[in-house]
Amino acid sequence: MKNILLTGTAGFIGSNFAPYFLEKYPEYNLINLDLLTYAGNLENIKECESNPRYKFIKGDICNRELVEFIFNEYDIQGVIHFAAESHVDNSIKNPSVFIETNINGTFTLLDVAQKYWMDKPFTYKENYIGCRFHHISTDEVYGTLNETDLFTEETPYTPNSPYSASKASSDMIVRSYQETYGMNTVITNCSNNYGPKQHDEKL
Ligand SMILES: NC(=O)c1ccc[n+]([C@@H]2O[C@H](COP(=O)([O-])OP(=O)(O)OC[C@H]3O[C@@H](n4cnc5c(N)ncnc54)[C@H](O)[C@@H]3O)[C@@H](O)[C@H]2O)c1
Numbered sequence: 001m002k003n004i005l006l007t008g009t010a011g012f013i014g015s016n017f018a019p020y021f022l023e024k025y026p027e028y029n030l031i032n033l034d035l036l037t038y039a040g041n042l043e044n045i046k047e048c049e050s051n052p053r054y055k056f057i058k059g060d061i062c063n064r065e066l067v068e069f070i071f072n073e074y075d076i077q078g079v080i081h082f083a084a085e086s087h088v089d090n091s092i093k094n095p096s097v098f099i100e101t102n103i104n105g106t107f108t109l110l111d112v113a114q115k116y117w118m119d120k121p122f123t124y125k126e127n128y129i130g131c132r133f134h135h136i137s138t139d140e141v142y143g144t145l146n147e148t149d150l151f152t153e154e155t156p157y158t159p160n161s162p163y164s165a166s167k168a169s170s171d172m173i174v175r176s177y178q179e180t181y182g183m184n185t186v187i188t189n190c191s192n193n194y195g196p197k198q199h200d201e202k203l
Contacts, residue, residue: 001053003029003074007061007109008083010040012198013136017082019047022054029053031074033067034083035060044197061105064112071116079113080134081106087201088140088163095162102166103173106135110177110185122182132184135174139191140164153189 009018009032018030030048034040036058048054055074059066061083070076083105085091085098110133117128124131142151143158159165177183194202 001027001029002077003031004078004080005070005074005076005109006030006032007079007081007105008034008040010034010036010042010044010056011082011086012039012044012195012202013193014082015041015044015197016195017080018045018054022048022051026053028078029055029074031055031057031070031076033057033059033061033070037085039086039199041197062100062108064108067108067112068116071112076113076116077128077131078134079109079132080136081109082136084136084167085163087199088161089201091161091163091166095166098162098166102163103169106170107173109133110135110174110183114177114181114183118181118183121180124184130184132186133174133177134186134188135170137171137187137189138164138167139189141168141171141189151189151191 006014006018008014018032022030030053057070085101091098113133117124117131119125139151141157141159141164142155143160157168159168171187174185174187178185
C-alpha cells in the first residue's frame with residue numbers, strides 16, 4: 001500500500017476525485033489535507049469518511065511544520081495538489097490570500113516533497129523512485145480566448161487576473177523543481193468544470 005497526499009479535496013473537484021480514486025485504486029491510501037475555507041465542505045466527502053483507506057486532516061498547506069509532519073507520519077509517496085483559492089472575482093477583491101495559498105502553499109508542498117523524496121538533484125532516495133507531484137492548474141494561465149481560438153500546451157502564459165497570475169506563478173515553481181532538481185512533476189491545465197458539489201459562487 002502507498003500513501004498519497006491529496007490537498008483541497010473538501011472542495012469541488014477534489015471531492016469528486018477522492019471517492020473515484022479510492023474505488024478505482026485499492027492499493028492506495030489517501031490523506032486529505034484541507035483548511036476548510038468557505039469553499040471546503042466536509043459534506044462533500046462524507047462518502048469517504050468511513051473508508052479505512054481515507055484520512056482527513058484539517059490544516060493549511062502553507063504550514064510547513066504540518067506538511068513535514070504529514071510526510072513523515074504517513075510516508076507520503078505521491079501528491080495530488082488541488083487546494084487553492086479558486087474564484088477569480090474574489091482574487092480581484094482580495095488578492096493577498098491567493099498569493100499566499102496558491103504560490104506559497106504550492107512551494108511549501110513541493111519543497112517538503114523534494115526534500116523527503118530526494119537525496120540530491122536528479123537522485124531519488126531508493127524507496128521513493130517514481131514518487132510524483134501532480135499540480136492541478138488552470139487554463140486561465142493562458143489568458144482569454146476569443147470565439148474561435150484554442151489553447152494548447154504551447155500557448156504562451158498570459159495570466160490576466162490575480163487568480164490566474166497566482167496559478168501561473170505556482171506552475172513556474174513546479175516547473176523549476178522539475179528542471180533544477182529533476183523532480184517527477186506533472187502540471188495539468190484544465191478548463192472550467194461544472195457539476196455536483198460545486199460552490200454556488202461559480203454558477
Ligand atoms: N473549478 C474549476 O472549474 C477549475 C478549473 C480549472 C482549474 N481548477 C483548479 O482545480 C483546483 C480545485 O478547484 P475547485 O474548483 O475544486 O476549488 P474549490 O475552491 O472548490 O476548493 C478548494 C479547496 O481547497 C481548500 N483550501 C483553500 N486554501 C487552502 C489552504 N491554504 N490549505 C489547505 N486547503 C485549502 C478549500 O478549503 C477547498 O476545500 C484548484 O487548484 C483550481 O485552481 C479549477
